[in-house]
Every structure is written in C-alpha cells, then in structure tokens.
Amino acid sequence: MSILTPDDFTAAAKRIAPYVGETPIVAMSPTGLGLKAENLHPIGAFKLRGAFNAILSLTNEERARGVVAHSSGNHAQGVAYAAKVLGVKASVVMPDNGSQMKAEATRSWGAEVVLVPVAQRSSKCQEIAKAHGYAVIEPYDARAILAGTGTIGLEILRQAPHVKYVCVPISGGGLLGGVAAAIGQANPNVKVIGVEPELASDAYQSFKAGRIVALPATETGRTIADGLRVSQVGDIPWEHISRFVHDMVLVSEEEIRDAVRKIAAEAHLVAEPSGAVSVAGALKLKLPPNETVCVVSGGNLDLASYAKILAG
Amino acid sequence: MSILTPDDFTAAAKRIAPYVGETPIVAMSPTGLGLKAENLHPIGAFKLRGAFNAILSLTNEERARGVVAHSSGNHAQGVAYAAKVLGVKASVVMPDNGSQMKAEATRSWGAEVVLVPVAQRSSKCQEIAKAHGYAVIEPYDARAILAGTGTIGLEILRQAPHVKYVCVPISGGGLLGGVAAAIGQANPNVKVIGVEPELASDAYQSFKAGRIVALPATETGRTIADGLRVSQVGDIPWEHISRFVHDMVLVSEEEIRDAVRKIAAEAHLVAEPSGAVSVAGALKLKLPPNETVCVVSGGNLDLASYAKILAG
Numbered sequence: 001m002s003i004l005t006p007d008d009f010t011a012a013a014k015r016i017a018p019y020v021g022e023t024p025i026v027a028m029s030p031t032g033l034g035l036k037a038e039n040l041h042p043i044g045a046f047k048l049r050g051a052f053n054a055i056l057s058l059t060n061e062e063r064a065r066g067v068v069a070h071s072s073g074n075h076a077q078g079v080a081y082a083a084k085v086l087g088v089k090a091s092v093v094m095p096d097n098g099s100q101m102k103a104e105a106t107r108s109w110g111a112e113v114v115l116v117p118v119a120q121r122s123s124k125c126q127e128i129a130k131a132h133g134y135a136v137i138e139p140y141d142a143r144a145i146l147a148g149t150g151t152i153g154l155e156i157l158r159q160a161p162h163v164k165y166v167c168v169p170i171s172g173g174g175l176l177g178g179v180a181a182a183i184g185q186a187n188p189n190v191k192v193i194g195v196e197p198e199l200a201s202d203a204y205q206s207f208k209a210g211r212i213v214a215l216p217a218t219e220t221g222r223t224i225a226d227g228l229r230v231s232q233v234g235d236i237p238w239e240h241i242s243r244f245v246h247d248m249v250l251v252s253e254e255e256i257r258d259a260v261r262k263i264a265a266e267a268h269l270v271a272e273p274s275g276a277v278s279v280a281g282a283l284k285l286k287l288p289p290n291e292t293v294c295v296v297s298g299g300n301l302d303l304a305s306y307a308k309i310l311a312g
Numbered sequence: 313m314s315i316l317t318p319d320d321f322t323a324a325a326k327r328i329a330p331y332v333g334e335t336p337i338v339a340m341s342p343t344g345l346g347l348k349a350e351n352l353h354p355i356g357a358f359k360l361r362g363a364f365n366a367i368l369s370l371t372n373e374e375r376a377r378g379v380v381a382h383s384s385g386n387h388a389q390g391v392a393y394a395a396k397v398l399g400v401k402a403s404v405v406m407p408d409n410g411s412q413m414k415a416e417a418t419r420s421w422g423a424e425v426v427l428v429p430v431a432q433r434s435s436k437c438q439e440i441a442k443a444h445g446y447a448v449i450e451p452y453d454a455r456a457i458l459a460g461t462g463t464i465g466l467e468i469l470r471q472a473p474h475v476k477y478v479c480v481p482i483s484g485g486g487l488l489g490g491v492a493a494a495i496g497q498a499n500p501n502v503k504v505i506g507v508e509p510e511l512a513s514d515a516y517q518s519f520k521a522g523r524i525v526a527l528p529a530t531e532t533g534r535t536i537a538d539g540l541r542v543s544q545v546g547d548i549p550w551e552h553i554s555r556f557v558h559d560m561v562l563v564s565e566e567e568i569r570d571a572v573r574k575i576a577a578e579a580h581l582v583a584e585p586s587g588a589v590s591v592a593g594a595l596k597l598k599l600p601p602n603e604t605v606c607v608v609s610g611g612n613l614d615l616a617s618y619a620k621i622l623a624g
Binding site: 024026027029030039040042043044108109261264265267268269270271299300303304306307308310311312 | 336338339341342351352354355356420421573576577579580581582583611612615616618619620622623624
C-alpha cells in the first residue's frame with residue numbers, strides 16, 4: 001500500500017480551500033495550551049475536509065450521479081454539507097438507534113437520510129450505491145479522506161511554527177492517520193500523539209501490538225465519546241498511523257468529561273467528548289502547553305447532555 | 313467634545329496588534345449569521361483591546377508607576393492581562409459581592425485585587441491612584457478605550473466586506489461607541505445597532521430621548537446579563553453613539569437565554585449572557601443572517617450557571 005505523499009496533502013489543501021475555511025488555534029487560559037478548533041466549521045466538526053476532498057476527487061460523471069455514505073454522526077453531516085455546496089445528490093445511511101439531532105442536521109443540509117438497524121448500515125449503503133450508481137464516500141478508510149484530514153496538520157504547522165506536540169483523537173483513524181502523515185513528512189521533529197478512551201482502546205492496543213486489534217462493538221460502545229466507538233482502525237489509516245504516530249495514550253471517562261469542562265471554561269469553546277479527548281491526553285501526559293496543539297475535532301452534542309457534563 | 317477619527321482607530325489597531333490576536337467571525341449553522349467571536353481572546357472578552365490601547369497610550373513614566381482600574385468583571389481581567397503582558401504593575405478594585413471566579417481570574421494575571429463594598433469602587437480606585445501615582449484605566453468613558461474597541465469594527469469590515477448590519481451589546485457604551493464610530497466613518501452604509509436587555513434599558517431610553525437617561529442600579533441589576541448592568545452611558549461613548557448608531561433594540565431575559573443556547577448549539581461557542589444579547593437582537597429584528605455580524609463580546613461565566621441556562 002502506498003503512503004500519501006506531501007504532494008497529496010498540498011493538493012488536497014488546494015482542492016478544498018475554496019470551500020473549507022481555516023480554523024483558528026485558540027489558546028486555553030492561562031496555560032496557553034493550543035486548541036485547533038475544528039468544532040468551528042459550519043457542520044461543527046472536521047469531517048467536511050475529507051468529504052470535500054473525496055467528492056472533488058470524483059470524475060464529473062461520478063459527481064453527476066450522486067454520492068452515498070454511512071455514518072452515525074459527523075461524517076454524515078460532512079458528506080451532506082459538501083454535497084449540498086457542490087450541488088451533488090447525496091444519500092446517507094444512518095443507524096435507527098443513533099442521535100436524532102445528527103439525523104436532523106444531516107437532513108437540514110439537503111441529504112436523503114435512510115435509517116436502518118445499525119448492523120445493516122454498510123450493506124444498505126452498498127445497495128443504494130449499486131441501485132443508483134452513486135459513489136460511496138467512505139468515513140475513514142480511504143486515501144482521499146486522509147488527504148483531506150491531513151490539511152489540518154499543514155494548517156497547524158503554519159499557524160503554530162513552534163509546535164512540538166500535536167494530540168489527535170483516534171477512532172477509525174482517518175483523522176489521526178492524515179494529520180500524522182502530513183506533519184511527519186513536513187516536520188519529523190513534531191511528535192503526533194493519538195488519544196483514545198480507555199473504554200475503546202482498540203487503536204492503542206493495535207499500536208502497542210504492531211498490528212490491527214479489533215474489539216467487540218459492545219465493548220467500544222461504552223464510552224461517552226460516541227464518535228470514537230469504531231471497533232477497529234481502518235487498513236489505510238493503519239499504514240499511516242503505524243508509520244508516523246509517535247505514541248498513543250488512553251484517557252478515562254472522567255478525564256474526558258473534565259476536558260470538556262476545561263475547554264468551555266478556559267477556551268470558551270463547545271467540544272463534544274470525542275473532540276475533547278485530545279485535550280484530556282495532553283493534560284494526562286503533562287505536555288508543555290505552549291508547545292502543544294490539540295485537535296478539538298468536533299462540538300456536536302445535544303445541549304441537555306452537554307449541560308449534564310458541565311454541571312459535573 | 314471631539315469625535316474619534318478614522319486615524320485614531322487605525323493608530324489603535326497598529327498599537328495593539330503585537331498583543332491582541334484577531335478574532336474570527338464564526339458562522340452559525342445553518343443560517344450563516346456571523347458571530348465576531350470576542351470570547352476567544354485569552355481573557356475571554358473584548359476588554360483587552362481597550363486596556364492595551366489605554367496602557368500603551370500612557371507615557372513611559374506613567375507606565376513605570378503602574379495602573380489602577382475598578383470593575384466587577386471583564387474590564388478587571390483586561391487591565392490585569394494587558395498590564396502583565398506589558399510588565400506594568402496593576403491594582404484592580406472589585407466589589408466584594410461580585411463573581412469570585414472573575415476575581416480569581418484577575419489575580420491569576422498577576423494583578424493586586426482590592427475588594428470593597430460596591431458603592432466604594434470608584435472612590436477606592438481614586439484613592440489608590442493618588443497614593444501610588446497610578447494611572448486610572450477607565451472601563452468605558454475614555455477615548456483610548458473607544459479607540460481600542462473600535463478595532464473590532466475595522467476587523468469586521470475587512471473580514472466580512474459584504475456586511476450590512478452589525479449588532480453590539482451596550483452597557484457603559486465603550487464597546488458600542490467605538491465600533492459604531494469606527495464603522496460609521498469607514499463605511500456609512502453599514503448599520504450599527506445597539507442591543508440592550510429590557511431590564512436595563514437606560515441606553516435605549518437615552519437613544520430615544522436624545523439625551524443620557526440614568527436608571528437606578530437596583531433596576532438595571534435585575535438582568536442576567538451581568539456585564540450590562542451599568543445604569544447610565546458614559547459621556548464620551550454617548551457622543552459617539554448618538555452620532556453613529558443606527559438604532560437600538562431591547563431583548564427579554566428569555567431571548568438572551570435562548571441566544572446563549574443557540575450560540576452553543578449552532579456555533580459551538582461559549583457566550584456569557586452579556587455577550588449573547590447581540591445575537592438575541594439580530595434574531596428579534598430578523599436581520600438577514602448572511603449580511604449580519606453580531607459582536608459576541610465575552611464568554612466568562614461559571615459552568616454551573618452556564619449549565620443551568622443550557623438545560624433550559
């Protein structure tokens with residue numbers, strides 16, 4: 001399998017630039033820990049980067065037919081939003097037991113939402129692709145997705161040239177793999193660290209074992225970080241993670257909640273638990289705040305759940 | 313009294329640029345209403361703009377002696393932070409019945425905090441100034457403060473060249489006066505609108521009457537927007553507001569709370585009630601979202617109060 005090159009990342013950055021605004025790095029106070037605020041995108045998460053890059057990498061004919069994706073959360077919104085902006089028909093398969101808010105948001109961007117039992121997500125997606133000739137936009141196990149997420153790494157290096165550590169949440173690996181490969185090839189002195197919930201530690205175990213370890217979904221499903229419940233890293237992300245990630249760290253549920261609270265109080269940003277694990281990791285490792293940037297990957301959660309976390 | 317000129321604002325922008333980062337305009341989703349995210353400054357509020365401009369406008373001798381300010385909230389942090397960064401001694405007089413969080417934060421920036429009964433704030437401030445030869449940094453009724461806050465207006469015009477309406481919270485008038493005068497002289501087609509809580513409507517009444525109307529502090533003290541409880545607009549802000557503000561609008565307590573919730577859910581930003589009134593005003597007036605920018609002036613509130621608002 002071939003590794004994405006620096007040219008792949010700069011090409012993706014150029015491709016998505018007309019559609020995806022650069023997010024700021026917000027400093028927590030008073031420590032100065034840097035937060036790459038990917039929650040400030042219109043869809044409230046980084047996922048539009050990969051979605052735009054993937055859809056823009058299709059042929060004109062493919063785009064004219066439409067796209068289909070399956071997702072329980074932010075990828076659904078990313079594909080729906082990018083498709084709307086680009087004038088492409090989109091269908092998104094979502095689990096019927098998932099967040100209603102995320103399904104609503106996906107519909108609000110004009111996508112057709114197909115609700116199915118969670119186990120049938122992938123097969124239903126393939127079925128729709130076949131029936132309509134739609135191109136499947138994978139959530140993480142695809143080169144175009146990693147090239148898109150890697151643009152976050154390029155922005156960090158430009159915005160924070162003094163950075164030494166970058167902490168990134170890990171689920172299927174599309175975010176971590178892209179960021180690590182982009183940064184690792186541009187500046188190998190910067191250490192990229194993956195952060196994962198203790199309750200969904202498949203990527204951590206994979207990293208330590210040197211091969212992909214899968215966990216049962218019943219196990220990974222327990223964490224509050226609902227975007228990180230994927231039970232095994234994708235093959236393409238894995239190739240990049242095993243090569244470019246410096247280390248991995250696990251964080252507890254209480255450390256994740258505490259990070260959500262700190263991000264609100266000290267940076268005035270709304271982070272979802274999955275987006276806050278990077279901060280939990282940086283705090284756990286006691287990384288030097290002024291030389292560390294944490295990717296806050298998203299801020300999509302319903303206000304009732306958020307209020308409960310903030311109330312402590 | 314002379315009105316601040318465009319040169320005053322550009323000079324202030326140049327003066328504070330090395331110390332004050334530009335804040336982004338974050339779009340609410342899906343409407344696209346623009347939020348000038350002044351809550352993302354290190355102190356979580358716009359107040360550092362005026363504080364830096366005022367302290368940097370002192371003579372070297374004045375700066376060497378130190379500064380003193382009185383404030384119940386964000387101005388205290390603004391002065392403390394700017395003084396720390398500039399290596400200037402700072403003393404801040406705060407009411408002994410105010411937010412402990414804000415007093416702690418002010419101390420965390422290295423300022424000496426002097427707690428007094430709320431009625432003695434101003435006299436204590438003068439007393440300290442005399443005793444130590446400190447320069448008083450006024451919270452809003454000063455040209456240097458307005459010149460500093462006006463830099464927000466210049467940034468908005470550059471970041472959102474299509475803007476037609478700018479909504480701004482009004483308390484003592486330092487923020488609204490500066491933004492309105494900066495924008496009004498640079499592009500008179502842009503309408504600047506002041507937004508005030510119904511429960512603290514002195515500025516609204518002043519604007520409609522054409523002269524400064526004062527309200528009793530017991531009346532203005534009722535609003536949840538604790539940064540907007542000032543009971544009369546300052547003279548210098550008033551000269552600028554009466555000349556450059558297009559209109560004023562009042563919002564209810566429930567509209568303010570609703571705006572705090574919408575800013576969290578649709579822009580993933582933590583806003584304090586005082587910072588969210590601008591959004592409440594834009595929604596109330598049904599301004600066209602894509603042509604409107606609301607100044608979200610701050611995000612400092614304790615998490616328990618915030619959680620209570622979010623829970624609805």
